[in-house]
Amino acid sequence: MSAVLKHSRPIWLLVAMCCIATLVFFLFDAALDIPFIDDYNALLDFIIQYLRADSIEEKLHFIFRQHNEHRIVYARLVVLLDYYVFGCTNLRHLILMGSASLFLMTGIFCVEAYKSCKNILAIVPIILLSLHFQHMGSLLWATSSLQNLAVIALACVAIWLMTRSNVFINCIGIVFAFLTTFASGTGPMIWPVLFLIAITSRSMAKCLVTLLSGTASVSLYFYSYHLPTSGNTSISENLVKMPQAILGVIGGTFDIQEEGTQLIPIIAGFMVISTFNFCLGRTGLRALRRDPGSLFLVGVFLFGLLSAIAISFGRGSYVENRYKVISTLCLLATYNMVLLQLSRRHMDLCLNLISMACLSLWLVFFWRYYPEMLEYKTVRKADYLSLKNSPQDLLTPFQQRMNALEELGVKSPDNPLIQNTFLSSMQRDNVSLPSLKILKRKHKYAVKWQGDPGLPEESYLVLRSEKGSFVFPVRKELNQFSASILYDWLQKGRYTVSVYLPDQTSFISIQDTIVVDKNVKPWLSSTWFNDAYAP
Incomplete structure (x- = not known):
């Protein structure tokens, strides 16, 4: 028994190293x-x-x-x-x-x-x-x-x-x-x-x-400490x-x-x-x-x-x-x-x-x-693409910060490959999503479709207007893909709906439109530090 326990040490150390390597790889x-x-x-x-x-x-x-x-x-x-x-x-x-x-x-x-x-x-x-x-x-x-x-x-x-x-x-x-x-x-x-x-x-x-x-x-x-008052x-x-x-x-x-x-x-x-x-x-x-x-x-x-x-x-x-x-x-x-x-x-x-x-x-x-x-x-890519392409004013709070960093000579956080792939992707009219289902309610829009071997797993729901685009991540459960959004997340306008496949640099049209009749406040404030304290 003691010999077995003694020889288990290298096995356990190998297991521990594999766990560390797995975490580091994904990190x-x-x-x-x-x-x-x-x-x-x-x-x-x-x-x-x-x-x-x-x-x-x-x-x-x-x-x-x-x-x-x-x-x-x-x-x-x-x-x-x-x-x-x-x-x-x-x-x-x-x-x-x-x-x-x-x-x-x-x-x-x-x-x-x-x-x-x-x-x-x-x-x-x-x-x-x-x-x-x-x-x-x-x-x-x-x-x-x-x-x-x-x-x-x-x-x-x-x-x-x-x-x-x-x-x-x-x-x-x-x-x-x-x-x-x-x-x-x-x-x-x-x-x-x-x-x-x-x-x-x-x-x-x-x-x-x-x-x-x-x-x-x-x-x-x-x-000069301020007690926060935003708690529920x-x-x-x-x-x-x-x-x-x-x-x-x-x-x-x-x-x-x-x-x-x-x-x-x-x-x-x-x-x-x-x-x-x-x-x-x-x-x-x-x-x-x-x-x-x-x-x-x-x-x-x-x-x-x-x-x-x-x-x-x-x-x-x-x-x-x-x-x-x-x-x-x-x-x-x-x-x-x-x-x-x-x-x-x-x-x-x-x-x-x-x-x-x-x-x-x-x-x-x-x-x-x-x-x-x-x-x-x-999720991060979708947030990034929405901030870069959303149909707001030309100087969005996001772009305001990026411009300020550029003026100060600081290389700002950016991933141009993600944006360039999005902008260079083409519409594919000869491809449809299998078993597509669309759910429309007063303040909610949802789509579902079945997986297909010919379509990559990484995909995004894109709502496009004349002024820009909003991008949302698509989630996968078993062999079903789905995305759900609230109209409160969108700026006023008329949007066409499509699915973006970055691996194939293409969009698949869902042949549907969404009309939003009121504007919403951008989640990223234009105020520096976005809080109530004096700068």
Whole structure:
């Protein structure tokens, strides 16, 4: 039995490497240089206003400027790094740099796991629990990866450095804690954690430096801070929902439906917290002072818990995909704490069983999120084509930003191949869609058709008028293709309907028209930063 378990190590390591390679392959393949939602206001608007600023004071203002409830200084520093190194604001670069945060966090936990049990197999569950497809929504969104993933990774680095005994390393940890503070809305939660770590060290100087640095950082964070008023629920309602929201965030890894109020993540969150506390009780608080690794685990788990409390207070919800990384952080800390309780005698057997469970979870995530990941590129391409070709005024909010970047000498996010392919495609009148069905209602238009071996899977629904086009992604379920749109998404005009096939550079006409009798406001505001705060 022991021989079998011993020979399982290279197999599990190969499985882990394959999982990493799979994630990295799709990450590089799906990362596009196309802005998405907050990328405009948080990143593009920032670099435009920063370069337009005349004084250092103004430039610092835009770096520290509030974005919704967050201060995203770290994300903006990465944007500046990309600009000064490459002379552009390339969203693909930013996505990859932001995604590195998840790999950094994984690496730190792998090091701590191996140090605690001296068994290479211990790193396999960490890889399977962190580098999976559930995080694709954040990985492939520049603002989210530079904010939600980065704040966790920076916090891990800061806590790891502060648990060391070397004074110089502790000073570097303070610097990372400052970056953590200004990485996201949950960033200031790093300071209570570091202060508790300083107390356990019984060093008056360390406590004093941490207290002063934390006070200065948090004061700067909340200087001229504006409480967001756009939430759908009041603070009192959020307080009532706080317990279930906290547990839901901690157990969010197990919420694959991501809609409504699910009981499973709440139960999972309770079990994660209970397991961690049980292991902590067996380890003993006194042992934390002698073991930096255990102190690190307590610190990161506490940061995850405080982040969940902040989210429950501000949002009152736990279903958003971007919060999953907090659950991952707490799971990794709990797993590493469990490792400390395993006996050497049964270590290999336990690690094999845990690896099997984690691999099953990784495969469930692949099954659940792989279709969404495949749709990612088509959704982004459709948004991009609509922004480039929509029948609005000549200077749309999108083009306004692109022109501003060009005037400042910054290579703007763009993908000319996508646009050129769209413009050069020709109408095909001799081809029809099999089993085409059209559904027209007062405010909705939908089409469905059956798949055909002669037609490529990547396709888009295109509504054309004399002034331009709107483009929408087509979804595939089994062998059926469908697209559904609301008239509220369209500008006033008369549109002809067709299906765009980029692989065949052609349009297939549906022989139908849509008439929209009122204009709608463009979703991308022409106001810089698109919020209520003074520029």
